[in-house]
Amino acid sequence: MKNLKKCILKKSMKVVSSLSLRVAESVLATTCAACGHQPKCPDELLK
Numbered sequence: 001m002k003n004l005k006k007c008i009l010k011k012s013m014k015v016v017s018s019l020s021l022r023v024a025e026s027v028l029a030t031t032c033a034a035c036g037h038q039p040k041c042p043d044e045l046l047k
Helices: 002-035
Strands: none
Touching: none
């Protein structure tokens, strides 16, 4: 019984982690696509 519980818990954690990674990827992709530009660094800071 404990073995079954551990197995189910492990599989559910894998599903949750993969789903959260997919959501994070989509959020980052839409944010980057929506912004579209990168601000230019001032020349004074580059020296």
